[in-house]
Amino acid sequence: MPHDHHDHDHLSASGHPYRKDNDGQLTYWQTMEIAIRELMVEKGELTPAQIQAQIDAMDDRSPANGAAVVARAWTDPDFKKRLLANGSDAAREMGFDIGPMHLVAVENTIDTHNLIVCTLCSCYPRNLLGLPPDWYKTREYRSRAVREPRAVLREFGVDLPANITLRVHDSTADMRYIVLPARPEGTDEMTAEQLAELVTRDSMIGTGLPKSP
Amino acid sequence: MENPEHRWHDMGGDAAGPVPMDGHDFAIWEKRVDALVILGQQRGHFTVDGLRRALEDMGEQAFESMTYYERWVASLNQNLIEAGVYSLEELGTKMEEIKARGDTYGAVQS
Amino acid sequence: MTLTPGSTVRIKTMSPLGHIRTPHYLRGKTGVVERVLGPFKNPEQLAYMVPAPTRTLYRVRFEMGHIWPNAEAPQDTLDAEIYEHWIDQNAP
Incomplete structure (x- = not known):
């Protein structure tokens, strides 16, 4: 197992410290x-x-997979229809191995915003986006996202106008959810590849918005 | 005992503080637990619901005092024992053997 | 049970001790079927490795103002997946 050592003393690509689990006292x-x-x-x-x-x-698996799906939906209206009708088939059509996961895509529009949570455990579309962020698994997010979702969104820097309807989705059973964010303004000339760079992990959970070009 | 009509893990709507935004990258032992959980299901020994059931039955104290993958490995073990994949005697013997190899996770790999 | 999108449903208030996937905060609440997801094995059986017949799974939409009297935006909604045996057939 050559990779057990030596990766704890620098930052990862995402800038987070590795846990010092590998070379600490064996637990x-x-x-x-x-x-x-x-x-x-x-x-x-x-x-x-x-x-x-x-x-x-x-x-x-990483949020880049989901970003590619979103960018395709932004640029290909027929694909978007297929994605909203059956998220799993659409993801597989793009070549992503999502295993047996049942994926439902929910669309943000001019008057609707969607937010994903799992109050009973921490279900997450891991077979597309990779492992969830730590905050998604916390008591604070799981408890509050269904009761005061707008306050939670403000903590993430998203202040939702009163005239937008917020739809919260509690992943209680067999479905996993991904938000299809609204395509940002001023991106008409961009390719799907360029657009994918604007799609953040949080924008696909609903706690964020895509980046502006 | 917890309230049997509103169990601890069923936390939607509970009062809680601000969402902690700090994160970490997964250590190799955590990734291995994750892999064993997936592969154990593929082998037909348990279901994701069986994993959750064991996590829920561990209680709120475990949620507060153990990390995510510590709880998962405990639940994985519970389900594998129930499935008869190995015995507690085998597990205990193996864990003692591993501890005798060294003091750190990296040092005791076979 | 033949429910279709738009059907009004009430969630049962029972609380059997074990592995269940109907959140406490939705029990006794009334919502509307958003879509029918189809048959899925009953997780309440899967959790114990006993035979698990399928149950129809529904996505049910609730209004926040109905679930939480003090909701900031009562017209916002909460969608959850509910198995058919958690839907109270005696409710209006």
């Missing part, structure tokens, strides 16, 4: 993870290569 729960992994390999349940391949597959 009970880390020991349990190693034990489960080794037992499953010894029993022929899994191979180390399968485990690494699963890690690699998840590492390959």
